[in-house]
Amino acid sequence: MYEKTIRDVLNEIKEGTIKIDDTVDILNNLSYEDIGFAKIDYNREVRKGFPEVIYCEGKTPEQVREIALHMYKRGSNVLGTRASLKHYEALKELCSEAEYFNVARIISIKAEELTPTKGIIGVVAAGTSDLPVAEEAAVTAELMGNTVKRIYDVGVAGIHRLLSKVDELRKFRVIICIAGMEGALPTVVGGLVSCPVIAVPTSIGYGANFHGLSALLTMLNSCSSGVSVVNIDNGFGAAYSASLINKIGE
Incomplete structure (x- = not known):
């Protein structure tokens, strides 16, 4: 897999410091990562402007933890919906940056703070x-x-x-x-x-x-x-x- 994070690639594209041919090669390598029980779509941030979101309901706490940690290590912001407290506790054990929004049932790990929109x-x-x-x-x-x-x-x-x-x-x-x-x-x-x-x-x-x-x-x-x-x-x-x-x- 390519060593740069998704955020590195996006910043280089915005700054114009990367060649088109290199960009295509990198994005192809960022397509997805197969971790056995899941295929993490790293290319989604390039296509949609935000990384793949984890739908936690129906997944075990261990599965959610593994997907979230792989994404975070690759520079992706992590968002998990319909998450239970058990999902959060499993993730919090290995990542102190994890947050849980109880009413919304959402877990989050921020790899990078996003600038709030004007709208x-x-x-x-x-x-x-x-x-x-x-x-x-x-x-x-x-x-x-x-x-x-x-x-x-x-x-x-x-x-x-x-x-x-x-x-x-x-x-x-x-x-x-x-x-x-x-x-x-x-x-x-x-x-x-x-x-x-x-x-x-x-x-x-x-x-x-x-x-x-x-x-x-x-x-x-x-x-x-x-x-x-x-x-x-x-x-x-x-x-x-x-x-x-x-x-x-x-």
């Missing part, structure tokens, strides 16, 4: 019960180098709470809007702002909510322009898309 991602949540998904979105966006502002507990059951934040909402470059129950909040927010709104249905609600299906269908049928929808409880996916939008022109 702001707004994370807007309907209720306190939606916070695990909202925090997954907010923390993911922050770890990807975005400036994030949270506005929580502003659901349509008390819409005056949301309307008091309209001026703030209109300053965001992109909004992630999270709601369970009937999922009406993203449609309301979409009608108040000009920026893209990424709607996230959550599985919060009573029986006819069908574990988030009713909120998903409401959001898919939104009459507000500029509202897109990710899967149920997928705060990470919303944050990734919001990050790509937010960094255009940065």
Whole structure:
């Protein structure tokens, strides 16, 4: 494998201190690393602007630890979603830099601090019960180098709470809007702002909510322009898309 880290290569490309032929050779060698139970996609940072993310649910603590440590040693920032405390404890034993975000269920190791964006991602949540998904979105966006502002507990059951934040909402470059129950909040927010709104249905609600299906269908049928929808409880996916939008022109 090539000895330079991904960060070294990216910096040399930006500075123009590396030849095109050399770049192609290096990137080919950075394609992935096979560690037996996983193939780590080191080339993803070059393609997408952020390293491969570890989905921890379903993986053993030992598997998460090995993937994370291989990435960190190669100069990658590490982000693991749907992580349990056991995943974090296994990683913390060998890497003191590891952090755990309990509500978001995220583990992180920073190989390099990213410069916060000028554009702001707004994370807007309907209720306190939606916070695990909202925090997954907010923390993911922050770890990807975005400036994030949270506005929580502003659901349509008390819409005056949301309307008091309209001026703030209109300053965001992109909004992630999270709601369970009937999922009406993203449609309301979409009608108040000009920026893209990424709607996230959550599985919060009573029986006819069908574990988030009713909120998903409401959001898919939104009459507000500029509202897109990710899967149920997928705060990470919303944050990734919001990050790509937010960094255009940065």
